[in-house]
Amino acid sequence: MTLDGTRILLIIAGGIAAYKSLDLIRRLRERGAVVRPVMTRAAQEFVTPLAVGALSSGHVYTELFSREDEQDVGHIRLARDCDLVLVAPATADLMAKMAHGMADDLASTVLLASDRPILIAPAMNPKMWAAAATQRNLAVLKNDGVDVVGPLEGEMAESGERGLGRMAEPLDIVAAVENLLSRPKPLAGRKAVVTSGPTHEPIDPVRYIANRSSGKQGHAIAAALARLGADVTLVSGPVSIPDPAGVNTQHVERAEEMRDAVIASLPADIAVMVAAVADWRVVSSSGQKIKKQPGEAPPPLQLAENPDILKTIGHHAQRPQLVVGFAAETQNVEENGRAKLERKGADLIVANDVSPETGIMGGDRNSVRLISKTGVEAWPDLSKDEVAERLALWIATQIGGAKP
Ligand code: CTP
Numbered sequence: 341m342t343l344d345g346t347r348i349l350l351i352i353a354g355g356i357a358a359y360k361s362l363d364l365i366r367r368l369r370e371r372g373a374v375v376r377p378v379m380t381r382a383a384q385e386f387v388t389p390l391a392v393g394a395l396s397s398g399h400v401y402t403e404l405f406s407r408e409d410e411q412d413v414g415h416i417r418l419a420r421d422c423d424l425v426l427v428a429p430a431t432a433d434l435m436a437k438m439a440h441g442m443a444d445d446l447a448s449t450v451l452l453a454s455d456r457p458i459l460i461a462p463a464m465n466p467k468m469w470a471a472a473a474t475q476r477n478l479a480v481l482k483n484d485g486v487d488v489v490g491p492l493e494g495e496m497a498e499s500g501e502r503g504l505g506r507m508a509e510p511l512d513i514v515a516a517v518e519n520l521l522s523r524p525k526p527l528a529g530r531k532a533v534v535t536s537g538p539t540h541e542p543i544d545p546v547r548y549i550a551n552r553s554s555g556k557q558g559h560a561i562a563a564a565l566a567r568l569g570a571d572v573t574l575v576s577g578p579v580s581i582p583d584p585a586g587v588n589t590q591h592v593e594r595a596e597e598m599r600d601a602v603i604a605s606l607p608a609d610i611a612v613m614v615a616a617v618a619d620w621r622v623v624s625s626s627g628q629k630i631k632k633q634p635g636e637a638p639p640p641l642q643l644a645e646n647p648d649i650l651k652t653i654g655h656h657a658q659r660p661q662l663v664v665g666f667a668a669e670t671q672n673v674e675e676n677g678r679a680k681l682e683r684k685g686a687d688l689i690v691a692n693d694v695s696p697e698t699g700i701m702g703g704d705r706n707s708v709r710l711i712s713k714t715g716v717e718a719w720p721d722l723s724k725d726e727v728a729e730r731l732a733l734w735i736a737t738q739i740g741g742a743k744p
Contacts, residue, residue: 342371342372342518343368343371343372343373343514343517343518343521344371344372344373345372345373345374346372346373346374346423346424346517346521347373347374347376347421347422347423347424348368348373348374348375348376348422348423348424348425348426348517349376349378349418349419349421349422349424349425349426349450349454349456350364350365350368350375350376350377350378350396350426350427350428351377351378351379351380351425351426351427351428351430351434351447351450351451352377352378352379352380352383352387352392352428352429353380353382353383353427353429353430353431353433353434353447354380354381354382354383354384354385354386354431354433355382355383355386355429355431355463355464355507356386356463357428357429357463357506357507358383358386358387358429359386359387360428360429360507360509360510361387361392361428361429362387362391362392362395363510364428364510364513364514365377365392365395365396366395366510367510367511367513367514368514368517369395369396371514371518373517375396375398376396376398376399376401376418376421376422377392377393377396377398377400377401378400378401378402378418378446378447378450379392379400379401379402379447380402380434380445380446380447381402381445382431382433384402389402401418401446402446403446404445404446404449415446415449415450415453416453418450419449419450419451419453419454419455419456420453420454420455420456422454422456423456423457423521424456424457424458424459424517424520424521425450425451425454425456425457425458425459426458426459426460426461426513426517427447427451427458427459427460427461428460428461428463428507428513429461429462429463429464429507430460430461430462430463431462431463431464432462432464432468432469432471432473432474432477434447434448434451435460435462435474435477435478435481436473436474436477437451438451438452438460438477438481438486439476439477439478439480439481439484440477457485457487457520457521458485458486458487459486459487459488459489459513459516459517459520460481460486460487460488460489461488461489461490461491461507461508461513461516462478462488462490462491462505462507463490463491463505463506463507464491464505465499465501465505466501466502466503466504466505467501467503468505469491469503469504469505470503470504483582483584483585484585485563485585485586487516487520489508489512489513489516490506490507490508490512490513491504491505491506491507491508492504492506492507492508492509493506494506523567524568525568525569526568526569526736527565527568527569527570527610527732527735527736527739528568528569528570529569529571530569530570530571530609530610530739531570531571531572531573531605531607531608531609531610532562532565532570532571532572532573532608532609532610532611532612533572533573533574533575533602533605533606533608533610533611533612533660534558534561534562534565534572534573534574534575534611534612534613534614535558535574535575535576535577535598535602535612535613535614535615535617535649536555536557536558536559536561536562536574536575536576536577536579536614536615537553537554537555537558537559537576537577537578537579537615537616538550538551538552538553538555538577538578538579538615538616538617538618539577539578539592539593539594539595539598539615539616539617539618539646540577540578540593540594540618541594541595541618541620541621541622541625541646542593542594542622542625543622543625543626543630543641544625544626544627544628544629544630545626545627545628545629546629547629547630549618549620549621549622550578550618551616551618552616552701553577553579553615553616553701554579554580554581554701555576555577555579555581556581556704556724557614557666557706557724557727557728558574558576558612558614558615559574559576559579559581559583559584560584560724560725560727560728561612561614561727561728561731561732562574562584562587562589562612563584563585563586563587563728564725564728564729564731564732565610565612565732565735566584566585566586566587567586567732568732568733568736570609570610571588572586572587572588573587573588573589573590573601573605573608574587574588574589574590575590575592575598575601575602575605575615576589576590576591576592576615577592577593577598577615577616577617578591578593594621595617595618595621595646595647595649596621596646596647598615598617598649599647599649599652602649602652602653603652603653603656606653606656606658606660607658607660608660609660609661609662609739610660610661610662610664610735610739611650611653611660611662611663611664612664612731612735613649613650613653613663613664613665613666614666615649616668617646617648617649618646619645619646620643620644620645620646621643621644621646622641622642622643622644623642623643623644624642648684650663650665650684650686651683651684651685654684654685654686655685659685661739662687662688662735662738662739663684663685663686663687663688664686664687664688664689664690664731664735665680665681665684665686665688665689665690666689666690666691666692667680667689667690667691667692667711668692668694668701669691669692669693669694670693670694670695671695673691673692673693673709674691674709674711674716676691677689677691677709677711678711681711681712681713687712687713687738688710688711688712689710689711689712690708690709690710690711690727690731691708691709691710691711692706692707692708692709693707704723704724705721705722705723705724706721706722706723706724706727707719707720707721707722708722708727710734
């Protein structure tokens with residue numbers, strides 16, 4: 341039995357697909373899972389707690405303010421006494437509540453209080469699924485680390501409309517559960533530090549020197565390492581994207597602050613320096629806004645070199661076992677990458693061509709070459725998430741199994 345003893349908290353929300361949850365409970369239990377059901381009020385309009393209770397052969401939780409339920413386990417324990425929270429069907433309404441952290445009934449409260457992996461199987465009318473608000477909520481949930489199975493294309497039970505919105509089949513949901521729970525965690529017990537985004541070097545209180553880095557690649561790498569089980573500290577310069585799920589994110593502005601935060605995170609097993617650190621800072625940034633003086637020349641900006649964080653880490657007494665740097669180049673990508681590997685004391689340089697015509701800086705795709713002492717490996721054009729996923733796996737292979 342593939343799910344032998346696995347404890348699944350199944351949240352059934354209100355939708356016609358709730359009838360499929362009965363079959364889902366049966367399929368999960370066939371594989372040895374223990375299913376504890378929670379039903380929203382709307383779900384009880386579609387299937388009865390009696391039927392759900394009979395199939396799961398246990399108590400069905402329905403009320404947040406029920407003395408009986410609270411005495412039984414209490415909603416906080418309910419949220420955590422499981423290996424996985426599965427929401428099937430997940431309605432547009434429940435997804436919206438989850439995305440906004442609302443907790444006004446038992447299901448939404450349990451979801452907010454849970455620290456377990458969450459898998460949702462959305463089911464709704466195709467227009468509701470395609471609605472901008474639902475797609476926005478979906479993106480938020482994915483960024484929060486929620487896994488999603490379906491929905492499928494099909495004819496809606498109630499309206500006969502076709503389109504995306506039908507709940508995934510129970511067996512597909514079971515497969516998604518198995519997949520999620522059997523995900524290897526080759527970096528469990530390992531510590532990683534990742535830098536991401538640009539740095540801002542102040543000129544005066546209102547002006548700064550910056551660059552075009554969005555932080556997308558660094559943030560994706562931090563999230564991918566965390567998914568493989570690493571304990572990740574992300575030191576991020578100023579970016580407009582959200583903190584990734586499952587990662588300890590520290591926000592800094594200047595290169596010197598970034599260096600200090602990285603050093604404070606040592607010892608670590610893995611360092612991945614993705615930030616586009618400004619090479620220079622303004623020697624004495626003004627405490628007051630610099631004013632234009634009529635008839636005078638613009639003020640000269642005297643620059644000093646910033647600390648090279650990658651180089652510092654690559655040569656540090658507490659050097660991590662694996663040090664990875666990036667190389668943003670506009671020409672001679674391989675040659676420059678190889679020189680950087682040597683100069684910075686890195687084990688790997690991920691080199692990319694950031695000339696404006698590639699659209700990499702700020703874009704969603706990346707095309708990289710891995711340069712190490714043993715050679716060069718060119719990867720195809722991939723999304724930044726795919727690059728992150730592959731790089732995290734590459735790192736896991738290099739660093740080997742559990743920590744000695
Ligand atoms: N890096 C760093 N600290 C700096 C500059 C760069 O940690 N002050 C890191 C980056 O995070 C990246 C790598 O060094 O991992 C290479 O960055 P890049 O900007 O390509 O190289 P530079 O060192 O700035 O070299 P050059 O200006 O010659 O391209």
